[in-house]
Amino acid sequence: MSSPVVGIDLGTRYALASVWIDGEARLIPNRYGEFRTPSIICLDQKGWHVGEEARRRAFHPVFGCWSDVKRRLGTDWAPVADGRHRSAQEILVPLISTIREDCEAYLHSMVTDCVITVPAQFSFLERSAMARAARAGGFEDVRILNEPTAAAFACESTGRILVFDFGGGTVDVSVVERDGQTWQVLESLGDSSAGGVEIDRALALSMAEKLGITLDQDDPLFRLLLFEAEQVKCALSFQGKLTWQVPIPLASSRSELSFSRSDVEILAAPWLKKAVNLGVTLWKRHSPDCVIMVGGSSRIPLLKTLLAREIPVPVRMGRSPDEAVAIGAAMYGVNGTDRLLLDVLSESLGIIAFDGTPVSILKKGHPLPARSNRAFKSVGGGDLSLSLFQGDPERSSRCRIVAKMDLQDMDIGERVDLDFRIDSGGLLKVHLSRESGESISIAPMELGVSSGDSLDGEDPEALKKRLKRIKPSLSIFQVERAEKLLGKVDMLADLEPHLYRDGLKVAARMIEAIEDEVGR
Structure with a gap:
């Protein structure tokens, strides 16, 4: 019996895995019963910890704790942890290995094949590093698929689609034309400095200023503040205002702060406008029929408002924005020989x-x-x-x-x-x-x-x-x-x-x- 092919969306903030079973793509729960595994990796005296376990340790002194490793692939970034330098590729291996183990536990089968997604703008270095990390994590047959292309697979739309993938660490915009069982990527643009983590960081710094505290970005308390900022940002995508209860380790003279959606939108505007400009560029070049928004950060209401204002075609949220890429990867994995995908080179x-x-x-x-x-x-x-x-x-x-x-x-x-x-x-x-x-x-x-x-x-x-x-x-x-x-x-x-x-x-x-x- 052949090994099942799992699709993995290894996002900057969260990782998801899926598999094609009985004619449909299903998300695979992790060992805690959750579909989303935080893309956090920690190293302490007891060894490597990933996901929720790493998040709990992130607020305490450890050898090293990292949450944006994916954006470091293919670079000379190599933090010192436990006495030696660690590359981004090496740090990702425990996370990928844990995802594979969770897949095997769910499927009651060894899993050696995967389709792992990457931003469309990833270079040869970054793609190669991701593939090597996946193999070091226990996968034997590793295929790479661009994230917006995977989202297009999960989308039921036909015709010419502008896929707008605004994730935690990157923004990817691709024009994909679907004709029957053929998907052709016409062009992709991206930016690795305009993701949701930038908004989280800006909000965290604003919180620190209001609390009257100064924190080094390697301080465990700053990691706690970043986590709180992400929660506030996500909540304000669904409600107009909220009162944030300051965690005791961060409390100063104030135990709570009030935030409105407009507070976050003012901070997020520079990155949102930067991302929208990419979409406008591709719309002018290729005249797509519609815009499909995917990625967790695409839920920010201002983003849809800006896109609808600048691009005069229907703009709608894709099915399960957080899950579309993982679902598309699973679909590609099982049907890769039946469907024709024509992607393009992102850089010369x-x-x-x-x-x-x-x-x-x-x-x-x-x-x-x-x-x-x-x-x-x-x-x-x-x-x-x-x-x-x-x-x-x-x-x-x-x-x-x-x-x-x-x-x-x-x-x-x-x-x-x-x-x-x-x-x-x-x-x-x-x-x-x-x-x-x-x-x-x-x-x-x-x-x-x-x-x-x-x-x-x-x-x-x-x-x-x-x-x-x-x-x-x-x-x-x-x-x-x-x-x-x-x-x-x-x-x-x-x-x-x-x-x-x-x-x-x-x-x-x-x-x-x-x-x-x-x-x-």
Whole structure:
């Protein structure tokens, strides 16, 4: 008997799991009988704790307590806990493992297959880190699915839909066109700094100010205040005002505070408007028939008001906003071979060639799965490297290195062939072949390139001085090469730092080659 495929919505605030049984998707309760498991992980002297158990410990001193780990995947964030650094991927493993155990207890079966959802704007690094965390948590067959795409599966609407997913940690907006059993994603936009947690934090700081207290954000009392702020925010989505009873550990001169819905809306407005602007952008580009709102934070009344004001098509709440993504993941897991899903690449893929030039491989919006083959020739010999990047190299804030390939003992002019493959979930694999017969398989790194990468003692001004010094001895051909190189150095100065460092290394090697030609 094959293993059941569970769908997991690993949200920033809460995680949900579901499974397809008897022709319908059912949510899977956790060990406490709840469908929502808090995405909180704690480490103390007794070991790892997750969910409700971790939440209870969060208000006490522990080695570490984290509630927004998902947004840290694929970065160099690594807090120290119990004497050593812990990556986001490692910290997520106990939570995923617990979810798997709860699924097995409910289904009375081993569970080894899952569809786990991620924000549409997740990079190759983040997607790869999530897949590795799921495998480390006990899953063997792991498929990645974009959250708004999963929500579209759960939605019964047909035609062109704008899925507006406003969750705890991110906002994702996708235009999905459904025709029968075919779902085609036309475009996705997202923002990882506009989720409900930002509103919770703003409200918590407002509460602290009214109480006349100052708390460090690592203080267990601030975690308690954040929890209280989330409860107040959620309550005011359904009622106009309330009186908040201040917990005894936070009480100062005031034991209660009054809040109205407008108090929260004033604090939330900057993030809500930022999110709505993404929806407006996609509406102008694709003219969807309707807007479907999903995600827990989509319940904030002001959000629907703003969307309805800016987008002149029906705006409605999706079925069970908190549950839609998990339900869609379960539907995709069981029917993945019967339904056709055409998703798209969220950010462009490129490579820094041997001469330092950024080369586009696959453009943003390219249909998935995708494959591309490219060949490059080295401009020098010795130990060289190629770097893969994701994003637009002309916009440094949206560009990052996702993999590096170090090649030793390269011959001058040696050719390397690269085969790029991206699956339907946006997971990247690269295969490199050299003329020497060496073959390498590359996957995105767990972390970005270390900020400690050196420039071999070079900087742009030093490179320019070296070129200026040898220019009188150069031929017309060599002068042209030098001028092109100067232009590339200037261009790289505007790129993301990791690209900049790699480009400078290439530039330094090219200058050394020219110096060798003229006898230094």
